[in-house]
Amino acid sequence: MMRELSADLDQSKAALFVLVRKATTDKVLEHLSKFHGKVLQTSLSHDLESKLQQVLEQAHQVSS
Numbered sequence: 001m002m003r004e005l006s007a008d009l010d011q012s013k014a015a016l017f018v019l020v021r022k023a024t025t026d027k028v029l030e031h032l033s034k035f036h037g038k039v040l041q042t043s044l045s046h047d048l049e050s051k052l053q054q055v056l057e058q059a060h061q062v063s064s
Contacts, residue, residue, distance in 0.1 A: 001041065029055045 005015050016035060020028055029051065036059045042049050 033059055
């Protein structure tokens with residue numbers, strides 16, 4: 001998946017791959033709130049995935 005994604009990236013774009021095994025959800029979301037992006041694949045519950053996507057979208061609104 002990483003190679004396929006990198007082939008589709010423009011030079012002005014970047015991808016962030018995150019592997020979290022054990023963590024406090026609020027702390028992870030706080031650190032990821034600096035990045036704008038979209039969730040491509042996750043093993044999170046639907047509720048946590050939705051929260052993560054909201055944090056990433058808010059980062060975009062703040063930076064715009």
